[in-house]
Amino acid sequence: xxxxxxxxxxxxxxxxxxxxxxxxxxxxxxxxxxxxxxxxxxxxxxxxxxxxxxxxxxxxxxxxxxxxxxxxxxxxxxxxxxxxxxxxxxxxxxxxxxxxxxxxxxxxxxxxxxxxxxxxxxxxxxxxxxxxxxxxxxxxxxxxxxxxxxxxxxxxxxxxxxxxxxxxxxxxxxxxxxxxxxxxxxxxxxxxxxxxxxxxxxxxxxxxxxxxxxxxxxxxxxxxxxxxxxxxxxxxxxxxxxxxxxxxxxxxxxx
Amino acid sequence: xxxxxxxxxxxxxxxxxxxxxxxxxxxxxxxxxxxxxxxxxxxxxxxxxxxxxxxxxxxxxxxxxxxxxxxxxxxxxxxxxxxxxxxxxxxxxxxxxxxxxxxxxxxxxxxxxxxxxxxxxxxxxxxxxxxxxxxxxxxxxxxxxxxxxxxxxxxxxxxxxxxxxxxxxxxxxxxxxxxxxxxxxxxxxxxxxxxxxxxxxxxxxxxxxxxxxxxxxxxxxxxxxxxxxxxxxxxxxxxxxxxxxxxxxxxxxxxxxxxxxxxxxxxxxxxxxxxxxxxxxxxxxxxxxxxxxxxxxxxxxxxxxxxxxxxxxxxxxxxxxxxxxxxxxxxxxxxxxxxxxxxxxxxxxxxxxxxxxxxxxxxxxxxxxxxxxxxxxxxxxxxxxxxxxxxxxxxxxxxxxxxxxxxxxxxxxxxxxxxxxxxxxxxxxxxxxxxxxxxxxxxxxx
Numbered sequence: 145x146x147x148x149x150x151x152x153x154x155x156x157x158x159x160x161x162x163x164x165x166x167x168x169x170x171x172x173x174x175x176x177x178x179x180x181x182x183x184x185x186x187x188x189x190x191x192x193x194x195x196x197x198x199x200x201x202x203x204x205x206x207x208x209x210x211x212x213x214x215x216x217x218x219x220x221x222x223x224x225x226x227x228x229x230x231x232x233x234x235x236x237x238x239x240x241x242x243x244x245x246x247x248x249x250x251x252x253x254x255x256x257x258x259x260x261x262x263x264x265x266x267x268x269x270x271x272x273x274x275x276x277x278x279x280x281x282x283x284x285x286x287x288x289x290x291x292x293x294x295x296x297x298x299x300x301x302x303x304x305x306x307x308x309x310x311x312x313x314x315x316x317x318x319x320x321x322x323x324x325x326x327x328x329x330x331x332x333x334x335x336x337x338x339x340x341x342x343x344x345x346x347x348x349x350x351x352x353x354x355x356x357x358x359x360x361x362x363x364x365x366x367x368x369x370x371x372x373x374x375x376x377x378x379x380x381x382x383x384x385x386x387x388x389x390x391x392x393x394x395x396x397x398x399x
Numbered sequence: 400x401x402x403x404x405x406x407x408x409x410x411x412x413x414x415x416x417x418x419x420x421x422x423x424x425x426x427x428x429x430x431x432x433x434x435x436x437x438x439x440x441x442x443x444x445x446x447x448x449x450x451x452x453x454x455x456x457x458x459x460x461x462x463x464x465x466x467x468x469x470x471x472x473x474x475x476x477x478x479x480x481x482x483x484x485x486x487x488x489x490x491x492x493x494x495x496x497x498x499x500x501x502x503x504x505x506x507x508x509x510x511x512x513x514x515x516x517x518x519x520x521x522x523x524x525x526x527x528x529x530x531x532x533x534x535x536x537x538x539x540x541x542x543x544x545x546x547x548x549x550x551x552x553x554x555x556x557x558x559x560x561x562x563x564x565x566x567x568x569x570x571x572x573x574x575x576x577x578x579x580x581x582x583x584x585x586x587x588x589x590x591x592x593x594x595x596x597x598x599x600x601x602x603x604x605x606x607x608x609x610x611x612x613x614x615x616x617x618x619x620x621x622x623x624x625x626x627x628x629x630x631x632x633x634x635x636x637x638x639x640x641x642x643x644x645x646x647x648x649x650x651x652x653x654x655x656x657x658x659x660x661x662x663x664x665x666x667x668x669x670x671x672x673x674x675x676x677x678x679x680x681x682x683x684x685x686x687x688x689x690x691x692x693x694x695x696x697x698x699x700x701x702x703x704x705x706x707x708x709x710x711x712x713x714x715x716x717x718x719x720x721x722x723x724x725x726x727x728x729x730x731x732x733x734x735x736x737x738x739x740x741x742x743x744x745x746x747x748x749x750x751x752x753x754x755x756x757x758x759x760x761x762x763x764x765x766x767x768x769x770x771x772x773x774x775x776x777x778x779x780x781x782x783x784x785x786x787x788x789x790x791x792x793x794x795x796x797x798x799x800x801x802x803x804x805x806x807x808x809x810x811x812x813x814x815x816x817x818x819x820x821x822x823x824x825x826x827x828x829x830x831x832x833x834x835x836x837x838x839x840x841x842x843x844x845x
Contacts, residue, residue: 196789200781224791236786240804249800250790257791289804306790 148209149174149314149345150195155206157194163204164190166370172314175342179356179381180349182367183389188349189233191367192318196230197223211313224250225257227313227344231303231320238290243302246290247272247309254310275308279335297328304335315339316347321355333358353385366392401441402460403539407433410546413467420469421549422522424529431536432545439539451756452724453666453695455540458638463579463610465547466497490515491567497580498550512557513594515566518583521553528587533616534644535670541642544581544614551583554596558589558620565595565626565815570611572637573603579610586627590620590648595815597628600662605634613641619651621675626654626814632825633662635690642668649675656683656812658822659694660829669698676706684713685809687802687829688721688753698727700740702765708739714809715746716802717753724756729772736767744774747805749798799830 148171155168164187172178182188194201195208197220208215213226238246251271252262263271272286279301291299300320307315317336321329336346336359348359356364356378364380365372368389373396374380384392410417410433418426445454490508492515493500499517509515522529534541552568572578588594602609619625631639639662645653659665671680686694700709715723725744746755757774779801787797803826810826813819 198785198789200785219794220785220788221791221793224789230789232786232789236780236782238780238783238786238801238804240807241787241800245800246787246790246792249787249792249796253791253793253796310791 147174148172149211150215151209152195153207153209155191155194155208156204157190157201158204159190159201164201164370165194167206168367168370168372170365170372172345172347174313174345176363177340177346177348177359177361179361179364180347180367180372181351181364181381181384183393184351186367187370188367189318192230192316192347192349195316196220196228221253222257224310224312225254229307229310229312229315231300231307231315231317233319233322235291235294235299235303237292237294239292241290243286243288243290244272247306250306251309271309275305278308278338279304280331281305296323297325297331300324300328300332301335304332304339308335308339311339313344314347315344316349318349319351320348321350321352329355330358353381356381368392368396400456400460402456403436403440403442405462406459406543406546407436409465417467417547417549420467422519422526424522424526425519425545425548428529428532428536428545432542435537435542436539436546439542442539449697449726450695451726451758452722452754453664453693455640455666458610458640458664458666459543461577461608461610463577463608465579465581467547467549469498469549490564491569492552493569493571494550494552494580494582495571495573496578497582499552510560510562512560512592513562513566514553514555516553518551518553518585519549521555521585528585532644533618533646533672534614534642538642538668538670540612540640540666540668541614541644544583544612544642547579547581547612548583548614549581551585553585554594555587556589556592556594559591560589561592562594565597565628565818568596568598570598570600570613571603572601572607572609572611575604575607577608579612582611582613584613584615586615586617586625588617588619588623588625588651591622592620593624595626595628597818598630600629600631600633600637600639602633602637606636608636608638609633610638611641613639615641615643617643617645617653619645619647619653621648622650623648624652624654627656628813628818629655629657630822630825631657631659631662631665635663635692637662638664640666642670644670644672646672646674647678647680650677652679652681654681654812654814656809657685657696658810658825659684659686659688660825662692662694664693666695667697669696669700671700671709673702673704673707676704678704678707680707680709681812682709682711682713683809683812684725685806685826686713686715686717686723687806687826688715688723689718690721691719692721693723694721695724696726697724698729698742700728701730701732702735702738702740703732705734705736705738707735709741711742712809712812713744714806715755716749716805717746717755718749720750720752720754722754722756725774726756726758726760727772728760728762729770731761731763731765731768731770733764735765738765738768738770740768740770742772745805746774746776747802748776748778749802799827802830803827
């Protein structure tokens with residue numbers, strides 16, 4: 145397939161004058177699952193933050209094309225409307241904003257972007273109900289403030305729930321497995337798998353191979369010192385699990 | 400310039416006219432007020448203790464003009480609207496400029512044991528209730544009000560009467576000339592009674608300078624309860640100096656919430672007093688300030704009886720070059736054992752030019768006390784903002800939702816659901832930048 149969903153070319157970015165991403169190249173096509181792995185501090189979360197448009201990071205070079213759009217020129221909200229979704233490593237608690245209001249604002253903002261009328265109350269509730277089932281999210285969480293008092297597992301399920309509602313074309317799961325027990329991991333992964341189609345794509349950012357037992361990647365990339373230093377198939381993840389990152393570090397540092 | 404002198408001169412020159420047009424019970428208070436003002440000599444200015452952001456001297460400097468001869472302003476029938484809170488229905492009356500105006504049907508709809516009437520009329524009927532002021536007589540704002548007050552609203556709920564419907568006082572300015580109005584509200588909740596009073600301050604004309612000098616006095620009887628909600632939705636040309644004073648009897652509760660959404664310059668002082676044990680007092684305040692608005696709240700609360708509780712929560716969100724000030728003094732006197740007193744102040748500065756002055760103070764002369772106070776000023780949580788934007792919520796809307804959320808706990812103290820919802824809606828509209836008014840007011844303007 146030649147259609148390209150995301151093409152990142154020599155992307156450089158940093159925070160407070162410190163360069164973290166030093167030339168990332170990555171091409172993602174519809175239907176693909178990419179895993180990005182790497183040791184702590186290699187720039188994994190920076191990459192997801194930069195792609196989602198977190199204003200904390202400054203892009204210093206390179207480009208990112210998102211189905212024909214200049215991704216880096218879009219506001220975070222427009223990136224979302226255009227089909228980019230970031231599942232946060234640490235979902236933010238927002239006291240005082242209920243999940244229902246939050247989701248309604250998100251859904252209707254997207255509809256407005258595409259010149260569609262807001263959903264009726266009935267349709268909205270139906271949508272919420274349908275999508276909640278995908279990640280077995282408790283109904284009672286809907287009336288609570290966003291992520292406030294949610295357990296670690298509930299927070300991550302809530303991320304996948306939001307992903308289900310927004311139906312992104314490209315989902316970036318940033319360390320979605322961190323803080324999850326094995327049952328929660330299974331539920332989250334099965335939610336992601338249910339949402340997978342040949343039209344959308346997923347980038348899974350993770351430390352461990354464990355998540356990849358549940359979400360099977362087509363490609364595995366190793367990020368180290370702000371660059372993708374090695375790419376391969378699913379077997380690369382297994383190799384990392386077995387040998388750790390040291391051999392990669394040695395290869396790169398000695399090169 | 401000493402702006403106080405013009406008021407003293409005006410009073411001394413016009414005293415006969417003022418008193419001829421006002422009830423004897425109010426006139427009796429004026430000499431003491433005059434003496435107070437003469438001994439004070441001047442109104443507080445910015446920089447004086449307790450006046451970090453606001454100058455009362457400046458506020459009172461313009462020559463507004465007072466309606467001391469009681470010229471009747473034509474009561475436009477279109478002003479006979481109500482700010483009905485949906486599905487509750489309110490008993491409403493109006494103060495137009497400085498004069499009480501009953502709304503049609505009010506009298507017939509008042510339940511037995513509930514009086515809502517002109518203050519002037521009440522002062523004639525019940526002079527005994529006006530012999531002593533609840534508000535501190537040595538306070539210059541109270542004294543200024545006392546010098547000129549001729550009318551206002553009187554509310555009495557008789558013993559044991561539980562009034563579920565809120566009583567609404569729609570307080571309006573409606574003149575084409577600048578005007579200062581000395582308004583007074585006197586609320587009497589007798590033993591075991593219960594009432595909710597909502598005051599809405601609106602000007603009807605946008606382009607005229609107004610000054611509202613208001614004193615609200617409330618007495619809450621044994622085991623009685625009063626919910627008092629005060630909404631300011633005015634214009635940049637409106638100035639407001641307001642004093643709220645209350646006296647609570649044993650086992651009574653007072654729940655006050657001030658919502659200050661729009662105005663030019665506002666100074667609110669609160670003097671809640673406990674006159675016996677087991678009183679509970681809750682004071683809430685919510686400020687949304689923009690433009691060059693100045694909003695100043697000062698609380699003076701003294702615990703001098705045992706086993707009383709007080710809880711204060713004041714929150715500000717300031718935009719543009721708005722300035723806010725909160726000073727709260729909680730004093731627990733010797734012998735006020737088992738007092739529980741809490742004071743919280745939280746502020747959001749949404750622009751680099753907005754300024755906040757906060758001074759929560761706690762003075763304790765007693766051992767058996769549970770007390771806390773705290774103040775924090777900061778900016779919107781950038782992480783929350785980005786999280787919302789990453790879900791497609793536009794930045795402006797996300798900011799608005801966060802500020803609304805920040806204010807939620809202040810509004811949560813409002814017991815009536817429909818009223819709370821309506822106020823949430825008004826806050827929403829205020830944050831969206833609308834010159835919002837209650838829906839009833841809007842309907843009347845169309």
